[in-house]
Amino acid sequence: MDVESITEETELHDKQSELDVAPALIAVHPTHHSLVVAIGSELRVFDLQGSCCVILGDGSSGHKDSIRAVSYGANGKLFVSAGDDKLVKIWNTDTWQCIYNVSSEKRVTAVAISNDGHYVSFADKFGVVWVVELEGLHQSSAVVEKKPAPMLSHYCSIITGLEFSPDGKYIVSADRDFKIRVTAFPTKPLEGAHEIQSFCLGHTKFVSCFTFVCNQEYPQGFLVSGSGDSTVCLWEYESGTLLNTCEVGAEAGLLQSNGSEEDILPVITDLCASRDGSLVAVAVQSLPGVLLLSCNLSVKSLSIVRKITITEEAFIPTCLSTSSTSELLWLVMGVSNLKGSVSPSLARVRAISCFGQNSEPIILADSEIPGGEQLLKTLQGNLSIEKEVFSRTAEAVKIAMNNLLIKKEYNVENREYRKRGRNDKKKYK
Template structure:
């Protein structure tokens, strides 16, 4: 393995397309979309786009944003990604109050329900916490350091979320496991008590997304084209729904094995009764009914959103309105696909979040295929030869002694 090959691999990684992301304010006051390094926010109450102000003194995002989220009350917002920056935003008015520099690329973020801590996970499998004490007294935070609180053993964390009661912080990784950790009263001292592990995923395909729902349950989607229902207290698997097979999306790879389209994202209603699922090869979403009393999942229907090239990459929902947001459109739970002028904020919102430039169909199809490849790359754990692994170790900066 020569150095030229390694450089080509790095170049390929640097030019990788990042799937677009969407996040919705808990009371639907605003909606945010991340496209590459560009963060776009639209004020739904004012009916206008938001001009973001950075008061933190840090540099703006200059690489792909991989994670965005609102806090439980909507006062805080966090964005982070490949530029190793975690930016903490005050949403009223919109301004960046602090920028944290991570040692590794950031893959997931979460805000504690009491808005006292921002947690983020890096590509080395470590979860860090930033203490936000003093935020309510001072609009700009100073001298806040990120502290490691837990880790998955050298496995990239794909999702991170707090339970509604704030008792647990739940993390999932590419090694097909979900870890439920007790969130301590003093997180900066470390989160060492593990409540449970949710195991049993297909042994070669990673978990891609999960969401905690009421009554101590969790729904997860994975690379084996299934959605699963778990009890987070015990880690027990309660039910499995074969969404890819039910939608007729399984394909043959030319041999005896079938190819499983991955679940790229999922999103549940506030009461957990309905789950929207985005699947890699589905030009729309699948709606599942979640019966918490019977502890079962069942398919309601498949909703086609747009033409074949449309591939949902991120879903979002507020706790106050019955609207499910996809990265470029909105759909009701009935479900009813809204016309452009029926979307909250109308055409002005769409121009802000998705851009106003018209695109030819051929370009749109090519871009959609690129996004599909990017999602596949995001979900598949990379395998390296012994020679390449040793070469990569030589360039690792986490082992260098800091001056």
């Protein structure tokens, strides 16, 4: 292959990445006080207690590019957002003022707040997990600039998930190279996290998402993970033991044939556990709605119990969330930078009630959702969305996830050429 051909192929991949859309994200306050939708560079916040829109402290999110990760702290006092502009912003949820800014060297893919609220960790596209120490909540309008310290690394593999264990002893990270790493969170995290507790190995494609499931009998919880291999796995994460695997794509009849011996596996895009740990909601790339898995922690098993479809809108959620005090499951479908769309950012919010043990889940109509029309106007921005737009949204998210998480194959000449053109080499003292 000549240099001109290599250059054209390289430019094509770069152009494709530039056109990648960012899926909409949703996060619920731990005690159901507020709800946040991140779409593009916007943070849209709704006060569920006051049933009103929340104006951020500076009137905007302060982000200049797509937000890729959001999270509330365990007590709801802090909220963190981060993304493609290499900024991590930490918010005081009492005032919704940004109180800390952190600059990342690379684009950010995941964020997490320690259970005590003293540390914020974030991961970048090169597989490094960073940490910053917080000095508490302050009411000043001045934003404090914080410098992060590297804590651990996945060695150049994109990190797809980051979360602290329910007891705060571990920080768990997942990547596109099929693995989940459980790391002991040190007493001095700024000096690095050097003790690996375990690896959870069993997925055959990238790990796309994970969450913890807990109940009164097992307060320390278990780990549930989803993957590009269309499975959901249950883990005893301290030992890295695989307890059960649910073949979601096969059991739900979602596999598609590509004309050869191999089936097309629909990706598990998000997971969310009910507050009693009895159910896990699963968002699947091709499913208009969600699957509900029964999670029996006593016998360590996962099984599909119900498929909830939202067929009238072809609603394929991009993110799920719930709180520890409510049986509402919140769903969002949406993207930013959708080509051919009248609006640069499209979001649609739905809710399912009775998300818990011995309950019959119900898809709520827009008029039945807490906050009603005011909430939808705040979080969606547009109350009327054409059905065909949903189909284009789902396809755009599918392509974007594949571009991000499925490794591209290059021949030897192209690989060497790309190495010579890299500008990310840096010597660390």
